[in-house]
Amino acid sequence: xxxxxxxxxxxxxxxxxxxxxxxxxxxxxxxxxxxxxxxxxxxxxxxxxxxxxxxxxxxxxxxxxxxxxxxxxxxxxxxxxxxxxxxxxxxxxxxxxxxxxxxxxxxxxxxxxxxxxxxxxxxxxxxxxxxxxxxxxxxxxxxxxxxxxxxxxxxxxxxxxxxxxxxxxxxxxxxxxxxxxxxxxxxxxxxxxxxxxxxxxxxxxxxxxxxxxxxxxxxxxxxxxxxxxxxxxxxxxxxxxxxxxxxxxxxxxxxxxxxxxxxxxxxxxxxxxxxxxx
Amino acid sequence: xxxxxxxxxxxxxxxxxxxxxxxxxxxxxxxxxxxxxxxxxxxxxxxxxxxxxxxxxxxxxxxxxxxxxxxxxxxxxxxxxxxxxxxxxxxxxxxxxxxxxxxxxxxxxxxxxxxxxxxxxxxxxxxxxxxxxxxxxxxxxxxxxxxxxxxxxxxxxxxxxxxxxxxxxxxxxxxxxxxxxxxxxxxxxxxxxxxxxxxxxxxxxxxxxxxxxxxxxxxxxxxxxxxxxxxxxxxxxxxxxxxxxxxxxxx
Ligand SMILES: Nc1ncnc2c1ncn2[C@@H]1O[C@H](COP(=O)(O)OP(=O)(O)O)[C@@H](O)[C@H]1O
Ligand SMILES: [Mg+2]
Numbered sequence: 273x274x275x276x277x278x279x280x281x282x283x284x285x286x287x288x289x290x291x292x293x294x295x296x297x298x299x300x301x302x303x304x305x306x307x308x309x310x311x312x313x314x315x316x317x318x319x320x321x322x323x324x325x326x327x328x329x330x331x332x333x334x335x336x337x338x339x340x341x342x343x344x345x346x347x348x349x350x351x352x353x354x355x356x357x358x359x360x361x362x363x364x365x366x367x368x369x370x371x372x373x374x375x376x377x378x379x380x381x382x383x384x385x386x387x388x389x390x391x392x393x394x395x396x397x398x399x400x401x402x403x404x405x406x407x408x409x410x411x412x413x414x415x416x417x418x419x420x421x422x423x424x425x426x427x428x429x430x431x432x433x434x435x436x437x438x439x440x441x442x443x444x445x446x447x448x449x450x451x452x453x454x455x456x457x458x459x460x461x462x463x464x465x466x467x468x469x470x471x472x473x474x475x476x477x478x479x480x481x482x483x484x485x486x487x488x489x490x491x492x493x494x495x496x497x498x499x500x501x502x503x504x505x506x507x508x509x510x511x512x513x514x515x516x517x518x519x520x521x522x523x524x525x526x527x528x529x530x531x532x533x534x535x536x537x538x539x540x541x542x543x544x545x546x547x548x549x550x
Numbered sequence: 551x552x553x554x555x556x557x558x559x560x561x562x563x564x565x566x567x568x569x570x571x572x573x574x575x576x577x578x579x580x581x582x583x584x585x586x587x588x589x590x591x592x593x594x595x596x597x598x599x600x601x602x603x604x605x606x607x608x609x610x611x612x613x614x615x616x617x618x619x620x621x622x623x624x625x626x627x628x629x630x631x632x633x634x635x636x637x638x639x640x641x642x643x644x645x646x647x648x649x650x651x652x653x654x655x656x657x658x659x660x661x662x663x664x665x666x667x668x669x670x671x672x673x674x675x676x677x678x679x680x681x682x683x684x685x686x687x688x689x690x691x692x693x694x695x696x697x698x699x700x701x702x703x704x705x706x707x708x709x710x711x712x713x714x715x716x717x718x719x720x721x722x723x724x725x726x727x728x729x730x731x732x733x734x735x736x737x738x739x740x741x742x743x744x745x746x747x748x749x750x751x752x753x754x755x756x757x758x759x760x761x762x763x764x765x766x767x768x769x770x771x772x773x774x775x776x777x778x779x780x781x782x783x784x785x786x787x788x789x790x791x792x793x794x795x796x797x798x799x800x801x
Pocket of ligand 1: 590
């Protein structure tokens with residue numbers, strides 16, 4: 273492959289990055305439509321606690337992160353659906369609970385494990401072939417699930433009450449979306465890090481909103497912007513020896529900035545305002 | 551006492567969100583092909599009653615049967631079309647009129663199924679019957695309130711329901727849209743023989759088409775033909791302010 277992907281570590285990074293660059297906005301679009309764009313952040317923090325637990329117990333952190341995130345996502349959805357905590361408050365609970373749990377667990381591990389940083393900030397350039405396989409399998413499952421249930425998920429996130437009357441399995445579909453979010457986050461952990469995952473779920477969607485006039489098109493554009501951000505971010509990281517996770521998110525942010533300048537659109541702004549006011 | 555053909559039957563329903571009762575001892579039934587209006591002043595519990603009838607809320611006492619079964623166990627949801635008062639459509643991402651109307655096929659074909667040519671025909675037909683076919687590719691937020699309301703009606707049409715339930719579809723809609731709304735309902739009733747339960751606090755253009763009027767003020771204070779209501783000195787629809795005024799005095 274041509275520069276900058278001539279080295280094996282860059283090829284592995286590219287594959288993992290492309291899968292995550294496509295899947296994060298794909299799930300993010302549904303979260304944004306549901307006005308739950310902060311869910312990515314909340315579950316990201318849970319994943320952090322899961323990673324810390326894995327490092328402490330000497331288990332592969334991806335497994336523990338997956339377990340904690342999926343359980344947390346399901347619990348969060350239950351809380352929200354029963355109305356016992358508003359979406360925002362339930363998120364805050366998980367947000368801080370996750371970080372606090374992670375900090376305590378890292379403290380227990382005594383020697384501060386340098387590994388934790390690769391999950392906090394991502395370490396795309398050191399992913400192993402095993403990491404990449406995990407990401408590819410997770411990505412395939414996500415795309416397949418959306419292909420099968422995308423229409424129904426759209427109905428649920430667009431108009432939940434109507435979907436209930438229409439007899440859609442609303443609670444199960446909401447849980448499915450929460451689980452997909454958790455799985456996406458675990459896949460994205462090594463790519464951009466838990467701190468920036470929500471950005472990769474939301475920023476390309478804000479761009480997609482500027483470019484599209486239908487939900488389907490918005491999905492396609494969001495995924496396209498996610499993929500381009502990964503490629504350009506990786507090129508920049510190689511060229512100037514930058515942190516790849518941060519570079520990818522900066523490209524995604526610039527893409528949105530440039531697109532909203534070109535389209536003169538304020539439409540995408542609403543997504544970003546909302547996802548920052550939590 | 552549920553007749554075999556009844557689409558909807560509620561008996562002795564009572565309900566309150568808190569301690570204060572909103573609905574008291576409400577009885578109501580809809581027969582096939584009937585066109586029934588449920589009227590009452592704002593805050594009289596019309597939307598609440600609908601939510602109970604549709605299974606979105608549980609009554610404190612009393613019973614509901616949708617097509618002969620309790621709402622929570624009613625599975626054949628395509629037989630029912632629902633147009634909410636204020637559709638809580640997520641507005642973050644664009645959704646075209648066609649995408650919104652397509653949702654209506656989900657109850658018919660199941661949530662995992664792909665769209666078939668037959669579904670697309672039904673969707674186009676539903677768009678046609680509310681005169682929105684030309685606007686099908688437009689984002690729904692760019693339409694007028696009346697046009698949006700018709701898109702939500704088309705979504706309910708798309709499963710060819712036997713019972714269509716609409717919550718205040720003509721509130722805040724201009725007279726031309728009201729006329730189009732009336733035509734759309736007439737179309738559905740003619741073509742599918744659907745029954746309609748229309749909730750409103752005024753009847754406007756559809757007054758002449760009604761089989762029955764139910765007046766709700768926490769309890770049912772009138773249930774009979776429009777003729778009987780007119781005999782009590784109420785003119786329906788012609789003078790828009792008559793009915794609301796009368797409703798205030800009644801009960
Ligand atoms: N979710 C709710 N929680 C508490 N009270 C409600 C709720 N929804 C409606 N109400 C109250 O119940 C009463 C009936 O409301 P509603 O059924 O919407 O009346 P209508 O549709 O006839 O205008 C009103 O007093 C309203 O304030
Ligand atoms: Mg109402």
